[in-house]
Amino acid sequence: MAVMVGKGAMTNSIEELAGTDLLLVAGSNTTEAHPVISLRMKRAVRNGAKLIVIDPRKTELTKWATRHLQIKIGTDIPLFNALAHVMIKEDLFDRDYVENRTEGFEELAKHVELYTPELAAEICGIPAEDIIATAREYAAASGKAAICYTLGITEHSCGSHNVQSVANLGMLGGNFGKPNAGVNPLRGQNNVQGASDSGALPTDLPGYQKVERPGIREKFEKAWNSELPKRRGITKITAMDQMLRGRVKGVYIMGENTVVSDPNTNHAQAALEAADFIVVQDIFMTDTAKLADVVLPAASFAESDGTFANSERRVQRVRPAIKPVGESRTDVDILLDLMNRFGIDQNLHSASDVWDEMRGLSPLFGGISYERLDNEGGIQWPCPTEDHPGTQYLHKDQMDSGLPGYFAPVDHIPPAEPTDSEYPLVLTTGRRRSTYHTGTQTGRASGFDLLVPSELAEINPYDAEQMELKDGQTVTVSSRRGSVEVPIKVTDRSPHGTIFMSFAFPELTQTNRLTSDAYDFITETPEFKACAVRIDKIETTTNVAD
Amino acid sequence: MTTEVKNKLNVEVNGIEIGCGTESRVLDAIRAAGFDVPTLCYDERIGPQGTCRMCLVDVEVDGQQQQVAACTAFASEDMKVETHSDSITDYRKTILELLLSETSSPANCPKCLSFKKCELHTAAEEYGAKWDAFPSLVVREKAEDDNPFIQRDYDYCISCFRCTNVCNDWEQAGAITVEGRGQDNSIASFFNNKLLESPCTFCGQCINTCPTGALTDKKIVGKTKAEDLERTKTVCPYCGVGCGIHLLTEDGKLKGTEPDFSAPSRGSLCVKGQFASWEFVKSEERLKYPLIKENGAFKRASWDEALDLITERFTGFRDESGPDSLVCWSSARSVTEANYLMQKFARIGIGTNNIDNCSRT
Numbered sequence A: 001m002a003v004m005v006g007k008g009a010m011t012n013s014i015e016e017l018a019g020t021d022l023l024l025v026a027g028s029n030t031t032e033a034h035p036v037i038s039l040r041m042k043r044a045v046r047n048g049a050k051l052i053v054i055d056p057r058k059t060e061l062t063k064w065a066t067r068h069l070q071i072k073i074g075t076d077i078p079l080f081n082a083l084a085h086v087m088i089k090e091d092l093f094d095r096d097y098v099e100n101r102t103e104g105f106e107e108l109a110k111h112v113e114l115y116t117p118e119l120a121a122e123i124c125g126i127p128a129e130d131i132i133a134t135a136r137e138y139a140a141a142s143g144k145a146a147i148c149y150t151l152g153i154t155e156h157s158c159g160s161h162n163v164q165s166v167a168n169l170g171m172l173g174g175n176f177g178k179p180n181a182g183v184n185p186l187r188g189q190n191n192v193q194g195a196s197d198s199g200a201l202p203t204d205l206p207g208y209q210k211v212e213r214p215g216i217r218e219k220f221e222k223a224w225n226s227e228l229p230k231r232r233g234i235t236k237i238t239a240m241d242q243m244l245r246g247r248v249k250g251v252y253i254m255g256e257n258t259v260v261s262d263p264n265t266n267h268a269q270a271a272l273e274a275a276d277f278i279v280v281q282d283i284f285m286t287d288t289a290k291l292a293d294v295v296l297p298a299a300s301f302a303e304s305d306g307t308f309a310n311s312e313r314r315v316q317r318v319r320p321a322i323k324p325v326g327e328s329r330t331d332v333d334i335l336l337d338l339m340n341r342f343g344i345d346q347n348l349h350s351a352s353d354v355w356d357e358m359r360g361l362s363p364l365f366g367g368i369s370y371e372r373l374d375n376e377g378g379i380q381w382p383c384p385t386e387d388h389p390g391t392q393y394l395h396k397d398q399m400d401s402g403l404p405g406y407f408a409p410v411d412h413i414p415p416a417e418p419t420d421s422e423y424p425l426v427l428t429t430g431r432r433r434s435t436y437h438t439g440t441q442t443g444r445a446s447g448f449d450l451l452v453p454s455e456l457a458e459i460n461p462y463d464a465e466q467m468e469l470k471d472g473q474t475v476t477v478s479s480r481r482g483s484v485e486v487p488i489k490v491t492d493r494s495p496h497g498t499i500f501m502s503f504a505f506p507e508l509t510q511t512n513r514l515t516s517d518a519y520d521f522i523t524e525t526p527e528f529k530a531c532a533v534r535i536d537k538i539e540t541t542t543n544v545a546d
Numbered sequence B: 001m002t003t004e005v006k007n008k009l010n011v012e013v014n015g016i017e018i019g020c021g022t023e024s025r026v027l028d029a030i031r032a033a034g035f036d037v038p039t040l041c042y043d044e045r046i047g048p049q050g051t052c053r054m055c056l057v058d059v060e061v062d063g064q065q066q067q068v069a070a071c072t073a074f075a076s077e078d079m080k081v082e083t084h085s086d087s088i089t090d091y092r093k094t095i096l097e098l099l100l101s102e103t104s105s106p107a108n109c110p111k112c113l114s115f116k117k118c119e120l121h122t123a124a125e126e127y128g129a130k131w132d133a134f135p136s137l138v139v140r141e142k143a144e145d146d147n148p149f150i151q152r153d154y155d156y157c158i159s160c161f162r163c164t165n166v167c168n169d170w171e172q173a174g175a176i177t178v179e180g181r182g183q184d185n186s187i188a189s190f191f192n193n194k195l196l197e198s199p200c201t202f203c204g205q206c207i208n209t210c211p212t213g214a215l216t217d218k219k220i221v222g223k224t225k226a227e228d229l230e231r232t233k234t235v236c237p238y239c240g241v242g243c244g245i246h247l248l249t250e251d252g253k254l255k256g257t258e259p260d261f262s263a264p265s266r267g268s269l270c271v272k273g274q275f276a277s278w279e280f281v282k283s284e285e286r287l288k289y290p291l292i293k294e295n296g297a298f299k300r301a302s303w304d305e306a307l308d309l310i311t312e313r314f315t316g317f318r319d320e321s322g323p324d325s326l327v328c329w330s331s332a333r334s335v336t337e338a339n340y341l342m343q344k345f346a347r348i349g350i351g352t353n354n355i356d357n358c359s360r361t
Helices: A013-020 A036-047 A060-064 A076-089 A093-099 A104-114 A117-122 A128-141 A161-174 A192-197 A216-224 A236-244 A265-274 A332-340 A351-361 A372-376 A462-468 B025-031 B086-102 B109-115 B119-127 B162-170 B205-209 B271-276 B303-321 B337-352
Strands: A022-026 A048-053 A067-069 A147-151 A184-185 A250-254 A277-282 A293-295 A306-309 A314-316 A425-429 A457-459 A474-478 A483-492 A500-501 A531-537 B007-013 B015-021 B057-062 B064-069 B079-082 B150-152 B175-181 B187-191 B215-217 B232-237 B244-250 B255-259 B293-295 B297-300 B326-330 B355-357
Touching: A013 A036, A022 B232, A036 A048, A036 A060, A048 A060, A067 A128, A076 A104, A076 A117, A076 A128, A093 A147, A093 A161, A147 A161, A147 B355, A161 A184, A184 B079, A192 A306, A192 B337, A192 B355, A216 A351, A216 B271, A216 B337, A236 A265, A236 B109, A236 B205, A236 B326, A250 B303, A250 B337, A293 B205, A293 B303, A306 A351, A306 B337, A314 A372, A314 B232, A332 A351, A332 B337, A351 B337, A372 A500, A457 A462, A462 B015, A500 B293, B007 B025, B015 B025, B015 B079, B025 B057, B025 B079, B086 B119, B109 B215, B162 B175, B162 B205, B293 B303, B303 B326, B326 B337, B337 B355
Parallel strands: A022 A048, A022 A147, A048 A067, A147 A184, A250 A277, A250 B326, A277 A293, A425 A500, A457 A483, B007 B079, B326 B355
Antiparallel strands: A293 B293, A306 A314, A425 A531, A457 A500, A474 A483, A474 A531, B007 B015, B057 B064, B057 B079, B150 B215, B175 B187, B232 B244, B244 B255, B293 B297
């Protein structure tokens, strides 16, 4: 999306969702993954808004939906192209907006001509009428129609093209730069926005300033009094390949359980084992930390000073309630000490000093001071100066890039690993409300075992019957990369031919031993949402001696 | 929010003139003028109910005097509001004494003892309402419910229905409802099932809206003393919504979590934020000192030993194999400031742009 309009962030604010006329929610199990955002969606529905859920699974949110487009996994692009097709063919798009704010409309129109609702219906496995009705309703709500999406859109090998097909629709509907509208990726982890904001990216310095852009690097070189590397760096995925090839020798991992959270566990583990020297800085002895040469005990959020940036670009203060346990130290403290040993001369002593240096170098957050955060509460970037109130929604008078919004004609790319006779089922992974990510935190909260006691493979009743499987029965799920044993849950939340699992119980079920390491070729986001698996019954050993 | 507030109405509250929007309720005008009245059945997120009658105030419009519930009545032009006339104050005291007669003793109120003085007992104290002014009429009993999250002491319930309203209208979970009528009403899940067998998601919003000790956080109640409790305003450590929380501490020890109603999340939390955001911090399994692996086994090390070793090995790789032979992976779980330092360390400490974060997984 950054390529098309400037920034890949939620264009609008969470609270604004309650005031929309139409919500198109694609690949987001919002009631479970972002429960508090789903409250605003439910509020919108109660206020009379239409809610259209696009999801291969019959998620809880579909209970509130006016329509559920239960597409086959990995067919988002044909659907969004067909929605654009209908809007253009029936002249329902926002013509003024398209003329004044965008470029590339003719190319898009020509491109999506092929994607008739009938063709998309066949690829997606849903009725053409539903596609036509959705396009008409989305167009009718122009200016008050919000699209929300999450990993169901991005965690595909065609993830960035998925996003572009979604953003095309947003621009056709004239929904960028208006309140209660927009195109909104809901961010997963507490500070995923802040991590990217800070420049912890191979291509970007703080505030999304490009490493390779002349002038930018010079600014940072002057401020940091040091020369900067000129070439962009490598992503995690590339780095793991290079570890296996012996080109990457050392890795410093802060607060991440790579072995459990990354796709194809065996590959991730082999890569880390191939590295010569690993440092892990974490709060627990995770499976990743076990592979380390040096483990540094970090303080938790409850012991740390600093900021998190949430999904709606809001910077909020994190404050320590207790002292770090044992000899553990905050991430900021550890890194300041380490940088000192590397001879980096910097006059930084606290999180507040660090934030001030960062905002001094990034116009995006220039006006957000700790003092303001303490007095006013969270502030949404862009906020260039201290008298700027922050930005409730992006792209108001022009696209954030300062350029027209570019339509991106994109084509359907099926998931990298199709099913076949040997691996006839699709595995899609995701989250459950009462567990979080790899379970290192929720797994330690009392009572949570009563809510979801273990990993469960959710399977459609029809498939279960065909395979003669009973609810609760433990089976082996295998892919080309590995296999796990897991009890099944028979439920129509899963469509025919698809099973669903989370990855929150790694001690018993390492779901990512199954997942594929196919990834999007632009963002290198792994395809967690689709890989081919099969289910085998576990033969019970009967005692013949009886 | 996008609703434009038009300062159109002039209202006088206790002799103070203020301007307020045309859609304002009398309660908004009262609070804007810096006054307050007890609101036992009111939660701004679900809107006015007008059932507890505690917010009754005297108003004068066009020379006509009347008494209205401030939460439901709209403000109007040149309205004069009086919040604490003698008759209204007496009236509030009587209502409070009637409500108190339905509950167990304030001396044992779980919320007042373990968290902070509840809204009912705060109002009772303010108005000098006595618990035993009327014959006791405790009709609601503790619910039999072995869920590990929500304690239900209905002998403190005053039938304000904030819990059922927040559950059905705000969360739209539909886990609890009002059973029975009149004096015999009680709060129940459907078919009187236990909460674990109901659609309850354990978001904890019923606990947080309850104005009495009827609903409390079972993980904390009885284990803390309200007067010793300190609150630190911070942000939930789970998903990207970034709901505001308060961490509760006593003598420097972490005791639990409460939602922060002043944050943009308006007091909303889910089961993780409410019930799983602090126990992991106290886990015995936390790493407490640096470790260095020697011959395949971890040995306890000092910070100097650990950081010196990292410096030695990393500078070694940098100088022998070039800076691009090293990579740093930053964390979407840690504060932005630490992420900033990590990328700065990679770029000028090592000299590589091989810095990435876990946003792709």
